[in-house]
Amino acid sequence: MSQHFLLSSRAKTLSLATVFRMSDADAETAFKGVRWSETGGEPVCPYCGSLDAYECRRPSGSLRYRCRACAKDFSLTSGTLFASHKLPLRMYLAAIEIFCNEVKGKSALAMSRDLGLSYKAAFVLVHKMREAMAAEMKGRTIGGESKVAEVDGAYFGGYVKPANRFENRVDRRLAENRTGKRKVVVIIRERDGNSLPAVFRSEAAATKFIRSHVAPGTVINADEATSWDKLGISFEMKRINHSEAYSLDGACTNWAEEFFSRLRRGEMGHHHHISGPYLLRYAQEAAWREDSRRVANGEQVTRVAHLAMASKPSVDFCGYWQRHEKAA
Numbered sequence: 001m002s003q004h005f006l007l008s009s010r011a012k013t014l015s016l017a018t019v020f021r022m023s024d025a026d027a028e029t030a031f032k033g034v035r036w037s038e039t040g041g042e043p044v045c046p047y048c049g050s051l052d053a054y055e056c057r058r059p060s061g062s063l064r065y066r067c068r069a070c071a072k073d074f075s076l077t078s079g080t081l082f083a084s085h086k087l088p089l090r091m092y093l094a095a096i097e098i099f100c101n102e103v104k105g106k107s108a109l110a111m112s113r114d115l116g117l118s119y120k121a122a123f124v125l126v127h128k129m130r131e132a133m134a135a136e137m138k139g140r141t142i143g144g145e146s147k148v149a150e151v152d153g154a155y156f157g158g159y160v161k162p163a164n165r166f167e168n169r170v171d172r173r174l175a176e177n178r179t180g181k182r183k184v185v186v187i188i189r190e191r192d193g194n195s196l197p198a199v200f201r202s203e204a205a206a207t208k209f210i211r212s213h214v215a216p217g218t219v220i221n222a223d224e225a226t227s228w229d230k231l232g233i234s235f236e237m238k239r240i241n242h243s244e245a246y247s248l249d250g251a252c253t254n255w256a257e258e259f260f261s262r263l264r265r266g267e268m269g270h271h272h273h274i275s276g277p278y279l280l281r282y283a284q285e286a287a288w289r290e291d292s293r294r295v296a297n298g299e300q301v302t303r304v305a306h307l308a309m310a311s312k313p314s315v316d317f318c319g320y321w322q323r324h325e326k327a328a
C-alpha cells in the first residue's frame with residue numbers, strides 16, 4: 001500500500017521550529033518576497049504604484065517605507081488583509097503554518113494558546129486566513145468539455161440541545177419547531193480538480209448558482225434527490241442511488257462526500273458551531289484544504305501568505321472588536 005501523503009517527506013517542507021528560528025530580518029525578507037514578488041521584493045507604493053520608495057523605520061524598529069512620488073508612508077502589509085498588523089511578522093508566518101498544518105481546521109481558542117495571543121486577536125487572525133483561502137475561489141468556474149464534476153449538499157447549523165425532560169422535548173423535524181438557522185452547504189467539485197462551495201436555504205435553491213459556475217460540457221454526478229433534477233436541462237447527468245450503492249457504472253459523489261467529511265470533522269472536532277454568517281467561510285476553508293491536500297505544507301503557507309498579501313483589508317474583520325464592543 002502506498003504511503004499516506006502526510007506521512008511522506010514531500011508533505012513537510014516547512015516546520016514551526018524553522019519559523020521560530022527566523023530573525024526579524026528573515027521574516028521581513030520572506031514577507032517582502034511574497035508581497036512584492038514581481039519586483040523581487042522591492043517595495044511598490046500601495047497608494048500610487050511608484051517604485052521609488054525608501055526605508056524609514058520607526059524608532060520602535062518596525063519597518064516603514066516612504067514613497068518619494070506621493071510622500072505617503074506604508075508598511076509591508078498596508079493595503080492587504082494583514083493591514084495595521086500589530087504582531088511581529090514572524091507570528092503571522094507561524095499562525096499561517098499552524099493553520100495549514102491542522103488539516104481538519106484550527107479553532108481560534110487553540111491558536112490563542114499556541115501563540116500566546118488573546119482570544120480576540122486569534123479569532124480575527126483565523127478568520128482572515130479563511131478569507132485569504134476564499135480569495136482563491138473568486139470567479140472560479142468548475143469543469144469543462146469532457147470534465148466530470150460532482151454536486152451534493154449537506155445541512156449545517158441550527159442544532160438545539162434537546163430539553164432534559166422527555167415531556168419538554170419537541171420534534172425538531174417539524175417546520176414549526178425549527179430555528180431557521182439550518183442551512184445547506186452545496187459543493188461543486190471537479191474530479192481531480194477544484195471545488196466551489198456555497199450556502200443556501202435548500203438544495204433546490206442552488207440551481208442557478210451551479211449553472212453559472214459550471215462550464216458547459218461538464219458531466220455532473222449527483223445523488224437521486226429531486227433537487228438536482230433541473231440541472232439535467234443544462235448538463236449531461238449521472239445519478240447515483242445511495243440506497244443501492246455508493247458508486248455504480250462510474251456514477252458517484254465520493255469527491256463531494258470527502259469534502260463534507262472534512263467540513264464535518266472540523267465542525268465536530270474544532271469549531272462545534274459553524275452556522276450563521278460564517279458558515280460559508282468554513283466551507284471555503286474546507287474546500288481549500290481538500291483541493292490542497294497533496295500540496296507540501298511550505299507551499300501551502302506561501303500560498304496563503306500570498307493570498308493574504310494580495311487581498312484588500314478585510315471588510316468583516318478589520319477593526320472587528322472595536323466595532324463590536326462599541327455596539328455592545
Ligand SMILES: [Zn+2]
Pocket residue numbers: 045046047048049050067068069070071072
Ligand atoms: Zn506613492
